[in-house]
Amino acid sequence: MSLRYILSVIILLFCLASFARDEVVPRRALKGLGIEDDKFSEMPVQSFPEDGYIVDTFQVLPIEGSNGFYQIWDEVHLDETDGLVRLLRSDAGSNELWKITLNDFKGMQRRPKMLDFSDGTILAVWESASAGTNNVNLWCMRISGDGELLWPLPGVLSCAPKNQRNVSLAKLAGGGIAAVWEDFRNGDADVYYQEIMPDGSPVYTPDGVAIEKVEGAQLKPGFVLDENGFAKKLCWEDYKDFNYPVCVITIDLDDLSVPEAGALPLILSLLFLLRRKD
Numbered sequence: 001m002s003l004r005y006i007l008s009v010i011i012l013l014f015c016l017a018s019f020a021r022d023e024v025v026p027r028r029a030l031k032g033l034g035i036e037d038d039k040f041s042e043m044p045v046q047s048f049p050e051d052g053y054i055v056d057t058f059q060v061l062p063i064e065g066s067n068g069f070y071q072i073w074d075e076v077h078l079d080e081t082d083g084l085v086r087l088l089r090s091d092a093g094s095n096e097l098w099k100i101t102l103n104d105f106k107g108m109q110r111r112p113k114m115l116d117f118s119d120g121t122i123l124a125v126w127e128s129a130s131a132g133t134n135n136v137n138l139w140c141m142r143i144s145g146d147g148e149l150l151w152p153l154p155g156v157l158s159c160a161p162k163n164q165r166n167v168s169l170a171k172l173a174g175g176g177i178a179a180v181w182e183d184f185r186n187g188d189a190d191v192y193y194q195e196i197m198p199d200g201s202p203v204y205t206p207d208g209v210a211i212e213k214v215e216g217a218q219l220k221p222g223f224v225l226d227e228n229g230f231a232k233k234l235c236w237e238d239y240k241d242f243n244y245p246v247c248v249i250t251i252d253l254d255d256l257s258v259p260e261a262g263a264l265p266l267i268l269s270l271l272f273l274l275r276r277k278d
Helices: 003-028 264-274
Strands: 030-036 040-045 051-061 066-076 085-092 096-101 109-116 121-128 138-144 155-158 162-171 177-183 189-196 209-212 216-223 232-239 246-250
Touching: 030 121, 051 085, 051 109, 066 109, 066 121, 066 177, 085 109, 085 121, 085 216, 096 264, 121 162, 138 162, 155 162, 155 177, 177 216, 189 216, 189 232, 209 232, 209 246
Parallel strands: none
Antiparallel strands: 030 040, 051 066, 066 085, 085 096, 109 121, 121 138, 138 155, 162 177, 177 189, 189 209, 216 232, 232 246
């Protein structure tokens, strides 16, 4: 085997390793963002995950009237056994005002979403695997503009059996926030819905109400907003006939039963608290 051949193989392996690194590095860096003429522009790197973690999901939410913004992201361990959700507030120049960790629970916490209530506080929602394998639940927390956690425990959006994922959020005209997600408690994916008030109380039955629960998979649910930015309709992809039409329906909340929420959300929150990291 010639020396030229050996050197060629070494160079090729080095190049492949470089490509692999380039694939990971951008996911590790959380970039700051600035606002210029109502558009986001990239600023220098703002923050890095802890060693051994990568950023999997990232969302930016402008703060109305302040030219600042919130940034929410997850830090997922490379072996996917653990994860955290963090929230940061910056001014228009990408200067960090505060940064907090929304949870310190065992297990994977990932794919956070956030939306502001009408009073300017934030609702953050994330997927939690703290209950075990194939049992991903949805938890939420309300945060003030100063970075204070306003609920003593995370709120329960859904702790039904099996997986709840891919949540979407929208404002309600009455001041709350609506949530819709894919829910696998009955086997195939169904569409479930809930409303959360600023005090953390759910409007409908704990773990949400079924909007579409039929054979096949209903995926990627989301909201259609009215001219004021409030939730008006729901839409999702329906796969039950191996076709891919997007079904759009209007939800009349007055036609939905509203049972008492009871103490179940508090009980579930207390059980979840017991799983906190030592």
